[in-house]
Amino acid sequence: xxxxxxxxxxxxxxxxxxxxxREVLDPADATTLQLVSEGGAQDADAAVAxxxxxxxxxxxxxxxxxxxxxxxxxxxxxxxxxxxxIALIESRDTGKTLEEGRVDVDDVTNAFRYFxxxxxxxxxxxxxxxxxxxxxxxxxxxxxxxxxLITPWNYPLLQASWKxxxxxxxxxxxxxxxxxxxxxxxxxxxxxxxxxxxxxxxxNIVTGAGLPVxxxxxxxxxxxxxxxxxxxxxxxxxxxxxxxxxxxxALELGGKNPNVVFADACATDEGFDTAVDxxxxxxxIHSGQVCSAGARLIIEESVRDRFVAxxxxxAEKIKLGRGTEDxxxxxxxxxxxxxxxxxxxxxxALAEGAQLRCGGxxxxxxxxxxxSGYFYAPTVLDGCHREMKVIREETFGPILTVETFAxxxxxxxxxxxxxxxxxxxxxxxxxxxxxxxxxxxxxxxxWINDYHPYLPQAEWGGFGKSGIGRELGPTGLDEYRESKxxxxxxxxxxxxxxxx
Ligand code: NAD
Numbered sequence: 001x002x003x004x005x006x007x008x009x010x011x012x013x014x015x016x017x018x019x020x021x022r023e024v025l026d027p028a029d030a031t032t033l034q035l036v037s038e039g040g041a042q043d044a045d046a047a048v049a050x051x052x053x054x055x056x057x058x059x060x061x062x063x064x065x066x067x068x069x070x071x072x073x074x075x076x077x078x079x080x081x082x083x084x085x086i087a088l089i090e091s092r093d094t095g096k097t098l099e100e101g102r103v104d105v106d107d108v109t110n111a112f113r114y115f116x117x118x119x120x121x122x123x124x125x126x127x128x129x130x131x132x133x134x135x136x137x138x139x140x141x142x143x144x145x146x147x148x149l150i151t152p153w154n155y156p157l158l159q160a161s162w163k164x165x166x167x168x169x170x171x172x173x174x175x176x177x178x179x180x181x182x183x184x185x186x187x188x189x190x191x192x193x194x195x196x197x198x199x200x201x202x203x204n205i206v207t208g209a210g211l212p213v214x215x216x217x218x219x220x221x222x223x224x225x226x227x228x229x230x231x232x233x234x235x236x237x238x239x240x241x242x243x244x245x246x247x248x249x250a251l252e253l254g255g256k257n258p259n260v261v262f263a264d265a266c267a268t269d270e271g272f273d274t275a276v277d278x279x280x281x282x283x284x285i286h287s288g289q290v291c292s293a294g295a296r297l298i299i300e301e302s303v304r305d306r307f308v309a310x311x312x313x314x315a316e317k318i319k320l321g322r323g324t325e326d327x328x329x330x331x332x333x334x335x336x337x338x339x340x341x342x343x344x345x346x347x348x349a350l351a352e353g354a355q356l357r358c359g360g361x362x363x364x365x366x367x368x369x370x371x372s373g374y375f376y377a378p379t380v381l382d383g384c385h386r387e388m389k390v391i392r393e394e395t396f397g398p399i400l401t402v403e404t405f406a407x408x409x410x411x412x413x414x415x416x417x418x419x420x421x422x423x424x425x426x427x428x429x430x431x432x433x434x435x436x437x438x439x440x441x442x443x444x445x446x447w448i449n450d451y452h453p454y455l456p457q458a459e460w461g462g463f464g465k466s467g468i469g470r471e472l473g474p475t476g477l478d479e480y481r482e483s484k485x486x487x488x489x490x491x492x493x494x495x496x497x498x499x500x
Pocket of ligand 1 (some may be wrong): 150151152153154155159177178179180208209210211213214215216218229230231232234235237238252253254255290291292394396422461466467
């Protein structure tokens, strides 16, 4: 298979300087999907130099806000034009279903449109009352500079867009390094940025591994802002390298997200059905490879037996297979490494006393097509407790653990008993209780009687070790801007502080 050039520096598509390539695998059958350029530190340096030049000498940072906004809108239109193509790329690369790929394209289209709007709304600066008619005081926003953007493999297009759209809206230039496991949709997105008319050098991409490319982008002295989405271990390591150079940093890390279900949510048949359905969706969409996955079901003891029995019955029926096939509900895990990790978590949970209610194995070859992919059956582990590794650590796979509570205080304590704090949900038929519990949850997003929806206009990010900073919403734009206070004395005269 011939390799495609996936490094884009200063408006030119290139092979890696060292001539290296990498096989991107199709997780549904472990065959090679595409050969791509495998960049190294030299490629990262060239990309940063291009972004630096484009920022210091190019037009983009000084382009009128209305023009930048119009470009983002053109990108949104191009994303919609290529919706099916991109959904297919994302499905083949990550394993997710085609429909999930389409949803991702629609979501990122909305994100581009949102940032196109929000930057226009705020383009005039904020006049500050300086307490004197002789002073004009205004706070304006300016781009931060050159941004290093690092993204993970689970939502490649979406995570890239949540960074690229606000970075461009604010007038920055950037170098992005997508995950080496799933780089293809980000490469396509860069092509759309070029097609939309972005000047050369503004958007650069280096495909390659965390070490050396990601690390180099984190520590590079000519980078002004480092924004990372990925796991806690690599994120803190890369963040430390970035911070030692006094860059601005934003880290979007993992989650261990509680889904709290009160018995009163299940008082009616419809309520019960909704809560079970949402718990399945929370835990198993994209085979659980979601940073906000509701992997911890925390359920009131009195409804546990009925709820878990129904959950396991339905989880067993989830149809696994290649994400592009009709009727498939869950694709494979992204890699052999991820599959091994998930198997190890289930083994450790069983050794620590969890009871397996369904799954706990790779599906039989006859149950899934193709049979050679990285599939793992949706798994429900009952009787879990907070000392278990599977409760404390992010598994990032189709594993749903069950813990129980008797009181509201106990539910809150369990839900907050995590070093992370990305997202969580509460299901209750009692509005006052649901709001009370939501207010006490130490997580960046809390859903009431729902799971997973997010809005481009609402901030996304986590408490605790889920990260530093926020994406989306007005704060997501501010991450990419410097504030500058301009104080203008309209009647200058000596201050006479010094007598001589
Ligand atoms: P990962 O941390 O292994 O890799 C993420 C990115 O970092 C990849 O591009 C990788 O090449 C790069 N990288 C690895 N080591 C690096 C280093 N030392 N310096 C610089 N870059 C380095 O994560 P992953 O396995 O790709 O993704 C899964 C993780 O991402 C999960 O923990 C998940 O919770 C997290 N995630 C978080 C969010 C969020 O919004 N908070 C969203 C999606 C995924």
